Amino acid sequence: MAKGNPEVTLNILYRGPVERGHNWQDLFAHHLPQVKWHTWPNVKDKAEIDMLVCWIPPREYQQDYPNLKVIFSVGAGVDQLNIPSVPQHVQVVRMLDPGIQQGMTEFVQMSVLNIHRDTLAYVNMNQQSQWQQLPGVSTAKRRVGIMGLGNLGQAAAVGLQNLGFQVHGWSRNPKSVANMSCFHGNAQLQTFLQRSDILVCLLPLTDETRSILNQQTLSYLPQGASIINVGRGEHIVEQDLIDALNEQHLRYAILDVFAKEPLDTQHPFWQHPQIWVTPHVAAITQNDSAGQALLANVQRYLNNEAMAGLVNLSAGY
Ligand code: NDP
Ligand code: OXD
Numbered sequence: 115m116a117k118g119n120p121e122v123t124l125n126i127l128y129r130g131p132v133e134r135g136h137n138w139q140d141l142f143a144h145h146l147p148q149v150k151w152h153t154w155p156n157v158k159d160k161a162e163i164d165m166l167v168c169w170i171p172p173r174e175y176q177q178d179y180p181n182l183k184v185i186f187s188v189g190a191g192v193d194q195l196n197i198p199s200v201p202q203h204v205q206v207v208r209m210l211d212p213g214i215q216q217g218m219t220e221f222v223q224m225s226v227l228n229i230h231r232d233t234l235a236y237v238n239m240n241q242q243s244q245w246q247q248l249p250g251v252s253t254a255k256r257r258v259g260i261m262g263l264g265n266l267g268q269a270a271a272v273g274l275q276n277l278g279f280q281v282h283g284w285s286r287n288p289k290s291v292a293n294m295s296c297f298h299g300n301a302q303l304q305t306f307l308q309r310s311d312i313l314v315c316l317l318p319l320t321d322e323t324r325s326i327l328n329q330q331t332l333s334y335l336p337q338g339a340s341i342i343n344v345g346r347g348e349h350i351v352e353q354d355l356i357d358a359l360n361e362q363h364l365r366y367a368i369l370d371v372f373a374k375e376p377l378d379t380q381h382p383f384w385q386h387p388q389i390w391v392t393p394h395v396a397a398i399t400q401n402d403s404a405g406q407a408l409l410a411n412v413q414r415y416l417n418n419e420a421m422a423g424l425v426n427l428s429a430g431y
Pocket of ligand 1: 286431
């Protein structure tokens with residue numbers, strides 16, 4: 115913490131989009147004037163910095179900022195921080211922004227409805243002036259499985275239930291969530307997948323979840339099932355997904371996240387008739403609500419209270 119100016123009790127270094135930085139700097143100046151806001155790379159004394167607010171931290175921050183205590187991710191995910199490289203004494207806090215939660219719920223609802231109503235097939239038919247009516251089922255007969263029953267997965271589940279879908283979920287630890295069947299752990303993964311007509315991946319990326327959707331696990335999905343990936347690209351083995359679509363085991367994939375972003379212009383996902391690509395826009399951090407969430411957490415820190423969204427470094431999320 116700052117020693118020079120007695121009125122400054124905490125130094126925050128922000129690295130990210132300029133407009134958001136100005137917005138949050140004003141917010142802190144108004145509500146927590148004892149916090150000094152620095153904008154990367156303009157830091158005179160790196161040893162002063164207590165907290166880092168960023169998506170990707172500056173290179174070699176572990177050595178360059180010796181008094182760092184907390185890293186706040188500006189997103190809900192923290193895999194971009196390379197958790198094993200974070201010093202053990204540094205706390206990592208992810209962004210619990212109501213704006214992200216609302217955005218994700220909307221995106222999942224939109225994607226599930228598009229799959230449910232065959233939008234991609236009709237768009238393809240439009241391009242060929244082809245008039246063909248496809249059979250449909252009611253939402254009550256469509257089973258949606260959500261991988262990851264955390265902050266975003268549970269909100270998306272409620273959004274889908276409100277549309278009448280049958281929703282069930284899968285998590286690492288046992289869970290009890292109102293009005294839905296919950297599965298957990300590797301032992302229940304196959305059963306969970308076998309009843310998912312539409313699978314939504316909302317997992318964090320960890321050593322345990324990397325490549326979790328592969329040739330074998332995809333084969334557990336019912337014939338004609340579809341996938342929505344809004345977790346991270348590395349959850350899916352890309353070629354295994356393409357094979358499952360080409361073999362018509364899977365019907366559609368809506369993909370928002372990719373192992374390499376931006377997705378290469380030559381990547382086969384772009385032209386595949388059963389795939390719809392979106393450019394990592396499912397849920398975007400909202401400056402106003404996220405600023406309030408950050409402010410509340412820094413206030414908790416100053417009050418010696420537990421911060422919301424604290425990451426378990428050994429679990430990786
Ligand atoms: P949470 O940490 O709140 O929830 C994660 C969920 O995943 C928990 O239910 C957890 O289980 C489960 N999980 C973790 N590891 C495993 C495992 N090995 N096996 C089974 N379940 C597991 O995360 P959020 O809901 O806030 O966010 C999820 C992810 O969404 C983010 O990490 C990010 O990758 C992605 N995201 C994508 C965005 C986009 O725009 N595409 C935007 C925002 C986030 P348990 O409950 O038992 O701990
Ligand atoms: C996030 C994201 O993690 O945008 O918030 O992917």
